[in-house]
Amino acid sequence: MINVVQPSLGERELSAIREVFESNWVGRGTKVEEFQEGFARHIGVGKDHVLSVNSCTEATFLAMELADIGPGDEVVLPTICFVGVANAIASRGARPVFCDVDRRTLNPTVADIEAVLTPRTKAVAILHYGGYPGDVVQIAALCKERGIQLIEDAAVSVASTVDGKPCGTFGDFGVWSFDYGKIVVTVDGGMLYVRDPELAARAPKLAYFGLEQTSGYNEALRSSTRWWEFQVSSFSRRSISNDVLAAVGSVQLDRLPGFIERRAEIAAHYDRELAGVDALHQPPPLPEGHTTSHYMYWIQLDDGIRDDVARDLYARGIYTTFRYAQLHKVKAYGADVRLPQSDAASASTLLLPIHQGLSDADVERIVGAVRDSVSERREQGRLSASPVRKAA
Numbered sequence: 001m002i003n004v005v006q007p008s009l010g011e012r013e014l015s016a017i018r019e020v021f022e023s024n025w026v027g028r029g030t031k032v033e034e035f036q037e038g039f040a041r042h043i044g045v046g047k048d049h050v051l052s053v054n055s056c057t058e059a060t061f062l063a064m065e066l067a068d069i070g071p072g073d074e075v076v077l078p079t080i081c082f083v084g085v086a087n088a089i090a091s092r093g094a095r096p097v098f099c100d101v102d103r104r105t106l107n108p109t110v111a112d113i114e115a116v117l118t119p120r121t122k123a124v125a126i127l128h129y130g131g132y133p134g135d136v137v138q139i140a141a142l143c144k145e146r147g148i149q150l151i152e153d154a155a156v157s158v159a160s161t162v163d164g165k166p167c168g169t170f171g172d173f174g175v176w177s178f179d180y181g182k183i184v185v186t187v188d189g190g191m192l193y194v195r196d197p198e199l200a201a202r203a204p205k206l207a208y209f210g211l212e213q214t215s216g217y218n219e220a221l222r223s224s225t226r227w228w229e230f231q232v233s234s235f236s237r238r239s240i241s242n243d244v245l246a247a248v249g250s251v252q253l254d255r256l257p258g259f260i261e262r263r264a265e266i267a268a269h270y271d272r273e274l275a276g277v278d279a280l281h282q283p284p285p286l287p288e289g290h291t292t293s294h295y296m297y298w299i300q301l302d303d304g305i306r307d308d309v310a311r312d313l314y315a316r317g318i319y320t321t322f323r324y325a326q327l328h329k330v331k332a333y334g335a336d337v338r339l340p341q342s343d344a345a346s347a348s349t350l351l352l353p354i355h356q357g358l359s360d361a362d363v364e365r366i367v368g369a370v371r372d373s374v375s376e377r378r379e380q381g382r383l384s385a386s387p388v389r390k391a392a
């Protein structure tokens with residue numbers, strides 16, 4: 001089965017893990033520091049503004065806490081968004097307010113966001129669909145003008161930029177994911193970016209039980225002669241990363257440009273070979289100055305044939321899916337809104353496999369299967385819808 005996502009983990013990652021094992025220290029240490037420094041360089045921010053954590057979801061929960069989201073607050077997010085973001089909002093006692101998205105890019109436009117702002121809006125959380133930056137520049141400007149905090153879920157846009165500025169750094173907080181299905185993979189892991197220096201200094205404490213003291217192991221960092229005693233400044237959890245995962249992350253970050261290059265080739269192949277297929281829409285062209293991480297390649301299918309095409313491809317050994325199922329339809333969030341553009345996108349969008357492990361032959365096989373399925377299913381659709389023509 002050809003999967004939609006797949007990590008590229010190999011000998012370099014294994015030897016990085018071996019090195020950590022042999023050091024006899026697998027907890028949070030120098031490898032985490034190195035990974036944070038490398039990632040901060042990658043997104044062009046100071047190293048004290050990033051924190052390596054155990055998942056992107058955890059980073060999102062931390063961001064909502066640092067943003068002081070609480071009961072009575074509203075946080076706007078697109079309905080086509082990752083479930084963990086809505087949970088992070090709701091877990092603070094705040095209300096997730098879902099907005100519509102552009103039907104073709106599946107990103108919220110600045111107008112979609114603006115339409116649902118109220119005096120209670122304390123923050124806006126957006127993601128970059130499939131790696132496309134979307135209206136992030138305009139949305140960041142709107143938030144700044146209204147005094148609203150912006151949280152960017154950059155989980156799938158680790159190499160996406162607008163005019164050279166990395167996604168995840170336009171707002172007050174950015175979060176990235178390195179789970180098994182992302183581009184940079186540490187098996188599990190995430191990164192948090194915090195723009196405000198004071199909040200950035202609080203983040204590591206929030207991520208480790210709210211402890212005020214550091215370990216006494218390093219004499220230079222000892223704060224007292226009884227280093228085992230402590231105070232807590234918040235009732236926090238344990239969200240930190242470790243040297244094993246961080247060592248893998250540094251290798252993956254080094255390999256990232258190669259990953260993106262291959263993904264861009266595959267996207268270009270799809271662009272070329274699926275152009276002009278009847279009833280099939282491709283992702284819109286990227287606006288000038290935007291780059292994408294090519295995390296997803298999505299097609300949109302007319303005539304209600306999307307589900308059938310997904311089944312046909314599955315039968316031919318090609319797994320496809322749709323992300324992200326609309327959150328305003330999830331009962332627990334208690335939303336009662338109509339979001340027609342995202343309804344249309346959700347009914348027609350299919351994600352094709354795109355990852356650096358795909359061979360040219362794989363991509364050709366996928367293209368052939370999509371073409372076959374679309375033409376067969378359309379033919380069937382036409383026949384069942386118009387019996388007159390069938391008789392003729």
Ligand SMILES: *Cc1c(COP(=O)(O)O)cnc(C)c1O
Pocket residue numbers: 054055056057058082084127153155156176177178179189190
């Ligand atoms: C994967 C993903 C997450 C969650 O990442 P974890 O590291 O698994 O917690 C969040 N947002 C988006 C858009 C994702 O794709």
